[in-house]
Amino acid sequence: MAERGGGPAAPFVAVRGLNVHFRRSRKAGESVRAVDGVDLDIFTGETLCLVGESGSGKTTLVRAIGHLAPITSGSVRLGDVDAAQLPRKELRSMRRRVQYVFQDPFESFDRRQSIFSIVSQPLRVHKLASSRAELESKVYEALEECGLDPPGEFAKLYPHQLSGGQRQRVSIAAAVVLRPELLIADEPVSMLDVSVRSDILSLFVRLKESHRMTLLFVTHDLSVAWEIADRIAVMYLGKVVEEGTADQVIGRPANPYTHALVTAIPVPDPHAAAPPPGVKGDIGDIVGIPAGCRFHPRCPYALDRCSQTAPPLAEVGEGHRSACIRNEELELAPPHRLVAGTAG
Amino acid sequence: MALLSISSLTVEYQRAGRTIRAVDDVSFEIETGTVVGLVGESGSGKSTLALSLMGLLPRNGAVTGGSILFDGAEMTGLDEPEWRTVRGRRMGMVFQGAMNSMNPVRRVIDQVAEPILTHETDMTKADAADRAGELLSLVGIPADRHPAYPYEYSGGMRQRAGIAMALSGRPAVLIADEPVTALDVIVQARILQLLEDLQEALDLTILFITHDLGVVARLCDRVVVLYAARSVEEGTVEDIYDRPKHPYTRALLESVPNFSRGRGKSHGIPGAPPSLMDPPAGCRFHPRCPRAMDICTSVSPARSRFTATQTAACHLYEEEAGGDG
Structure with missing residues (x-):
């Protein structure tokens, strides 16, 4: 089990002062601050869920962590290496340590490639099999542990012969076949039918445990995060606004934005009360980035000074941090009745 | 009297010389001023059903059986000019992609x-x-x-x-097909609140089509659960969430994360929804059903009625609760 926030273990991923800015137009010289001054630790063996609405910067952040997006400034250390400092040759071997699973299993494959070819490709690229027999045995093992059994049969099929859930299992197999230390999954269940989602979630947890991987899981759906996360980090307009254990962030959210997000989750219970309105506007209404706390124009608890000072992430409980200048005084009611328990 | 009454509705597509039955003998009613949720996964036929209710089936699709009575008038068999006097007027429509269907200029x-x-x-x-x-x-x-x-x-x-x-034609019924699916959760909650307020203020009747069981619980009075083109269970929201009868409804509810049940307690349904090109014989859920019996593999279950409000089509109940159709 991972050390939960603030434990003595060294983080596997250490993000410090990370900025990823995109230039919007050459002439105006204005830039979009997709990730803006993020510090984040991800501990070895834990599942960290990065949660946020569209436009929060969560995908850009994980791409920067895997060095798929250019970093404007700041650093991302994986284990003991800072990839930004690595020569190109070594970057490739580092890339092997970090693998991705993306949202759309329908788009990510070449339809003319067999499942064998899809799952064996990463092994061939990284020259990790010295013979056909070794290649086959690694591919079959990956397919089998991803629930595509019998692997010999699945290996011969093509993507269009599989269901959505099976295709997502193939993309997971193609990621874990390299035995990465960090698996980054970006909305991997949001295209899938409800009835197949939870088995894919438990597959992630099982693989993480059997291969001692660290799992960074991006989702817009807090109920998915609650199902599998050890810890949750919530992003809003390029900043992490709250982080803590799943029970802390969803059970007792401290930041008004997280509170609004958790409150708004429609629960499968007709007896649950309708969520009270509170938050104004939506993330897409925000033109440019507001000064001070980015959430202040929508926040029901905003004071004048919220528009002046950007609040730092500050401790509100053990391993629980929130970026709000009213951390000390606000007492936000728990939005849902939670039954605490463990993931997996 | 029901405002919208769908009985034994069957819709088929012709594709590459084959007939695909996307809605198979589905019946339900919507009373004036109520919100009915039509729930299903991919391939359940929920979107086809919605299109047939609005006369918007694509060229290769047609209603091949059953009836759609809207305020007492038969809708199946209307031609396009006749549909235009109904659609957008007494029948309003909201789609998932409403945001993209507006003229940008x-x-x-x-x-x-x-x-x-x-x-x-x-x-x-x-x-x-x-x-x-x-x-x-x-x-x-x-x-x-x-x-x-x-x-x-x-x-x-x-x-x-x-x-x-959708409200501009002063509609008696609003057909909403996944209207909040593409929205972020805070915005989604406010749109649901808006629909609830409008429903009350205008005494709207709403058919709400979605895959999201949280949204249904929040908004609907009654629920129709579709699986592989057929209706497997119907009841009030309390019937469906508190005492689901059909093994599919039960399994679907267990597959959704639920704060009041505890973490890691959701279980998926093995396999995947079947393709309508080649649906299983008997009960279509039998290959995934934890309680399947021999009869389920060959005989389609009849509908059993449990209470005045709840019915389900499952062989488990055929003896205890008497068939109904």
């Missing part, structure tokens, strides 16, 4: 006014613009944003404008 208020002018021929342009303004205010768009262009709206505002357009 016309002001929002003009786009809301347009169907009003088409439908109510005695109205002047100025009256139609006034009415469009009222509708936009009703759905919570401030007056200073009415003349803006769609690209100046956020996703939530565009969906609000889509709802205003």
Whole structure:
């Protein structure tokens, strides 16, 4: 089990002062601050869920962590290496340590490639099999542990012969076949039918445990995060606004934005009360980035000074941090009745 | 009397020389002023059913059996000019992609006014613009944003404008196909609240089509659960969530994360929804059903009635609760 926030273990991923800015137009010289001054630790063996609405910067952040997006400034250390400092040759071997699973299993494959070819490709690229027999045995093992059994049969099929859930299992197999230390999954269940989602979630947890991987899981759906996360980090307009254990962030959210997000989750219970309105506007209404706390124009608890000072992430409980200048005084009611328990 | 009464509805597509039955003998009713949720996964037929209710089936699709009675009038067999007197008027529609279906180069208020002018021929342009303004205010768009262009709206505002357009014909029923699916959760909650408020204020009847069991619990009075083109269970929201009868309904509810059940307690349903090109014989859920019996593999289950409000089609209940159809 991972050390939960603030434990003595060294983080596997250490993000410090990370900025990823995109230039919007050459002439105006204005830039979009997709990730803006993020510090984040991800501990070895834990599942960290990065949660946020569209436009929060969560995908850009994980791409920067895997060095798929250019970093404007700041650093991302994986284990003991800072990839930004690595020569190109070594970057490739580092890339092997970090693998991705993306949202759309329908788009990510070449339809003319067999499942064998899809799952064996990463092994061939990284020259990790010295013979056909070794290649086959690694591919079959990956397919089998991803629930595509019998692997010999699945290996011969093509993507269009599989269901959505099976295709997502193939993309997971193609990621874990390299035995990465960090698996980054970006909305991997949001295209899938409800009835197949939870088995894919438990597959992630099982693989993480059997291969001692660290799992960074991006989702817009807090109920998915609650199902599998050890810890949750919530992003809003390029900043992490709250982080803590799943029970802390969803059970007792401290930041008004997280509170609004958790409150708004429609629960499968007709007896649950309708969520009270509170938050104004939506993330897409925000033109440019507001000064001070980015959430202040929508926040029901905003004071004048919220528009002046950007609040730092500050401790509100053990391993629980929130970026709000009213951390000390606000007492936000728990939005849902939670039954605490463990993931997996 | 029911405002919308669907009985034994069957819809088929012709594709590559084959017939695909996307809605198979589905019956349910919607009483005036109620919200009915139509729930299903991919391939359940829920979107096809919605299209057939609005006369919007693609060319290769047709209603091949059953009836759709809307306010006492038969809708199957209407031709396109006849549909145009119903659709967008007494039957309003809201889609998932309402945000993308607006004309990008016309002001929002003009786009809301347009169907009003088409439908109510005695109205002047100025009256139609006034009415469009009222509708936009009703759905919570401030007056200073009415003349803006769609690209100046956020996703939530565009969906609000889509709802205003759906209301422009003063509809008796609103057919909403995944209207909040593409929205972020905070915006989604407010659009659901808006639909609930409008339903109360205008005594609207709503058919709400979705895969999201949380949204259904929040908004609907009754629920129809579809699986592989057939209705497997129907009841009030309390029937469905508190005492589900069909093994599919039960399994579907268990597959959704639920805060009041504890973490890691959700379980998926093995396998995947079947392809309608080649559906399983007997009960279509039997290959995934934990309680399947021999009979389930060959005989389609009849509907059993449990209470005045709840029915399900499953062989488990055929003896204890007497068939009903």
